Amino acid sequence: MPRELSLYILVIILAGALSLFLCLFALLKIKDAPGAKPYIIVTLLSSIFTFSYALELSSTSLEQIIFWLRVEYLALPFIPVFLLLMCIEYIGHRIKKVWKYALFIIPFITIFMHYTNDSHHFYYKSMGLRGDSPFPIIKLVGGPWFYVHSLFLFLCVMISIIILLRQLKNSSFRFRMQISMMVAGLLIPILANYYYINGLSSYGIDLGPVSMSITFIFHGAALLTFQMFNVAPIARETVFESMKEGVIVLNQQGLIVDYNHGMRKVIPLLDEHTIGKSITSLLNGNQHLREIIDLKQDSDFTCSINGDMVHYHIGFSPVFNKSNLPIGQIITFADVTERVLMLEKLKQLASxxxxxxxxxxxxxxxxxxxxxxxxxxxxxxxxxxxxxxxxxxxxxxxxxxxxxxxxxxxxxxxxxxxxxxxxxxxxxxxxxxxxxxxxxxxxxxxxxxxxxxxxxxxxxxxxxxxxxxxxxxxxxxxxxxxxxxxxxxxxxxxxxxxxxxxxxxxxxxxxxxxxx
CATH class of the missing domain: 3.30.70.270 (Reverse transcriptase/Diguanylate cyclase domain)
Structure with a gap:
C-alpha cells in the first residue's frame, strides 16, 4: 500500500475514532440535554461513514469498493438531517412530527436509488476505477439523483448555519462563541464537498469523512470548552436574561454553569470567565451570602447596591435529570425591596x-x-x-x-x-x-x-x-x-x-x- 494512501487512511481512522468518542461522551454525560440526542446520532453516523470509507480506500478491487460504498450510504444520507435537527433543538425550537418525518424522505429515497442503481443509473451514471491513481480509487459519474442528494445536503447545512447565525445578535459572549464554532464546523463539509464534486481533490479522494470529523472537532470544542449542552438553549436565553430575578445555575459540585445579567448586581465578579468556577470562590468577601448558599435554604438577604439597601429573597430549586437524579440547582434572587418597604410602611401606619x-x-x-x-x-x-x-x-x-x-x-x-x-x-x-x-x-x-x-x-x-x-x-x-x-x-x-x-x-x- 502506497505511503500516501496509508497516511490518509490513518487520518480517516483517527477522525472516525474522534467522532465515536464524542458520541460516547455525549451518551454518557449529556444525553438529556437539548440537542444532545441528534448530536449523539450524527456523531455515530459520522463514525460509521468514516470507518467505512477507510475500508473502501483499503480495498483492492472494484467489487470491494462498491460494497463499502453501500455501507457508507447507510449512514451518509441521514447526517445532514440530524445536523439540522441538532441546531433546531439547540435554539429551543420544536418542529411538528410530520415535518420531521418529511426530512427523512429524501435520505430514504437516496438509499433506495443507491442500492438499485444498476437497474436505472439515476444515482450514478457510471462506476469504475480511476486510471490515473497509483492505488484503486473509484471514479463516479453522478446521475440526476446524486445531485438531488448533494443539493439536499447543502440545504440542510445552510439552513442549520442560518438558524444559528440568527441567534448571534441577542446572545451572550458564551453563546456567541458556541455559535461561531458550530458555524465554522458546518462550513467545512461544504468546502470539502465542493472540492470533491468538482474533481479538485487529490486522485478524486472523497474529503467528506475527514471534513465531517473536523466539524465535530469544532462541535466537540464547543461541547467541552463552553459546555454547549449544559446551559439553556439560545431561544430560552432571551427569557433567561429578561427575568427581573437574578438567577445562577450550579452543578452538583457547586460550579457555576450559567447566570443571567440580574445576578451581576448581587455578585459583580461574575463574567464569562467564571463559568466552571466554584461559587464559593467568588464569595470570599461576602461571608453572609456564602453561608446562605452553603445551607441551601430559602432565606432573606440584604445588601448595598450603589449606596441603596436592596432586599432579596433567595430561593433554591434542585435540578433533576429524566432519571430523577439531582444534577444541580437553580438559585434565584428575587428583589423584594418594594414589598419590604411597603410592609415597613404598613407596620408603621399600624403603630x-x-x-x-x-x-x-x-x-x-x-x-x-x-x-x-x-x-x-x-x-x-x-x-x-x-x-x-x-x-x-x-x-x-x-x-x-x-x-x-x-x-x-x-x-x-x-x-x-x-x-x-x-x-x-x-x-x-x-x-x-x-x-x-x-x-x-x-x-x-x-x-x-x-x-x-x-x-x-x-x-x-x-x-x-x-x-x-x-x-x-x-x-x-x-x-x-x-x-x-x-x-x-x-x-x-x-x-x-x-x-x-x-x-x-x-x-x-x-x-x-x-x-x-
Whole structure:
C-alpha cells in the first residue's frame, strides 16, 4: 500500500475514532440535554461513514469498493438531517412530527436509488476505477439523483448555519462563541464537498469523512470548552436574561454553569470567565451570602447596591435529570425591596395614631412591655406621665370637631418637641396622652411634665380664624426595678399615673401631680 494512501487512511481512522468518542461522551454525560440526542446520532453516523470509507480506500478491487460504498450510504444520507435537527433543538425550537418525518424522505429515497442503481443509473451514471491513481480509487459519474442528494445536503447545512447565525445578535459572549464554532464546523463539509464534486481533490479522494470529523472537532470544542449542552438553549436565553430575578445555575459540585445579567448586581465578579468556577470562590468577601448558599435554604438577604439597601429573597430549586437524579440547582434572587418597604410602611401606619402620628394605644403598650422586659433583666428605673387636655369637650362644643382635632395635634406636637430619643409618647385615647421615660428619675419626669404643661398653656392654636388656648393636667409616677424583678409592668404603673392625673384635675387642673 502506497505511503500516501496509508497516511490518509490513518487520518480517516483517527477522525472516525474522534467522532465515536464524542458520541460516547455525549451518551454518557449529556444525553438529556437539548440537542444532545441528534448530536449523539450524527456523531455515530459520522463514525460509521468514516470507518467505512477507510475500508473502501483499503480495498483492492472494484467489487470491494462498491460494497463499502453501500455501507457508507447507510449512514451518509441521514447526517445532514440530524445536523439540522441538532441546531433546531439547540435554539429551543420544536418542529411538528410530520415535518420531521418529511426530512427523512429524501435520505430514504437516496438509499433506495443507491442500492438499485444498476437497474436505472439515476444515482450514478457510471462506476469504475480511476486510471490515473497509483492505488484503486473509484471514479463516479453522478446521475440526476446524486445531485438531488448533494443539493439536499447543502440545504440542510445552510439552513442549520442560518438558524444559528440568527441567534448571534441577542446572545451572550458564551453563546456567541458556541455559535461561531458550530458555524465554522458546518462550513467545512461544504468546502470539502465542493472540492470533491468538482474533481479538485487529490486522485478524486472523497474529503467528506475527514471534513465531517473536523466539524465535530469544532462541535466537540464547543461541547467541552463552553459546555454547549449544559446551559439553556439560545431561544430560552432571551427569557433567561429578561427575568427581573437574578438567577445562577450550579452543578452538583457547586460550579457555576450559567447566570443571567440580574445576578451581576448581587455578585459583580461574575463574567464569562467564571463559568466552571466554584461559587464559593467568588464569595470570599461576602461571608453572609456564602453561608446562605452553603445551607441551601430559602432565606432573606440584604445588601448595598450603589449606596441603596436592596432586599432579596433567595430561593433554591434542585435540578433533576429524566432519571430523577439531582444534577444541580437553580438559585434565584428575587428583589423584594418594594414589598419590604411597603410592609415597613404598613407596620408603621399600624403603630401610629392616624391624627397625631404618635404611637397608638396598642403599640405604645407593646413597646412599653418590651422596655419593661429589658429593665427586668438588667435593672433600672422608669417614669410614666399621663396627661389630658382640660375641658376638651368645651372646645368641641364651641368651635367644632375640626378645631378639636387641631388642638389635639398641637398638644401632641408640643410634647414631641421635648421628649428624648428613646422615650415613648402615645395617644392613650381621645384627648389623653401617655409617656414612658426609661431610666428617668422622678424629679426629671416632673420637670419634663411641667415644661410641656407650661408650653401648652402659653401657646395659642388658630383654626378658621378662631384663636384657641388650652391647658393640660399631668400625673406622674415612678418605679425602680432591680434585675430579675418582674413585679412592675406598664399595666401596674398606668393606674398610678392615672390616679396622679385625677389628683391634678381635682386640684384645679393645669398642674402636675405625683404618685410614687
Amino acid at each position: 401610629l395614631d392616624g391624627l397625631t402620628q404618635i404611637l397608638n394605644r396598642t403599640f405604645f403598650i407593646k413597646k412599653s412591655e418590651i422596655l419593661f422586659d429589658a429593665l427586668s433583666r438588667e435593672g433600672g428605673s422608669v417614669s410614666i406621665i399621663m396627661f389630658d387636655i382640660d375641658h376638651f369637650k368645651n372646645v368641641n362644643d364651641t368651635f367644632g370637631h375640626e378645631a378639636g382635632d387641631a388642638v389635639i395635634m398641637h398638644v401632641a406636637n408640643t410634647a414631641k418637641e421635648y421628649i428624648r430619643e428613646g422615650d415613648l409618647l402615645g395617644r392613650y385615647g381621645g384627648e389623653e396622652f401617655i409617656v414612658s421615660l426609661p431610666n428617668t428619675a422622678l424629679p426629671t419626669a416632673y420637670e419634663l411634665a411641667d415644661v410641656i404643661r407650661e408650653k401648652v398653656s402659653e401657646s395659642i392654636s388658630e383654626v378658621n380664624g378662631e384663636k384657641i388656648s388650652v391647658t393640660c393636667s399631668f400625673g406622674v409616677t415612678h418605679a425602680s426595678i432591680e434585675a430579675g424583678d418582674r413585679g412592675h409592668s406598664i399595666q401596674t404603673l398606668m393606674p398610678l399615673a392615672d390616679q396622679a392625673l385625677y389628683a391634678a384635675k381635682k386640684n384645679g387642673r393645669n398642674c402636675v401631680r405625683i404618685i410614687a
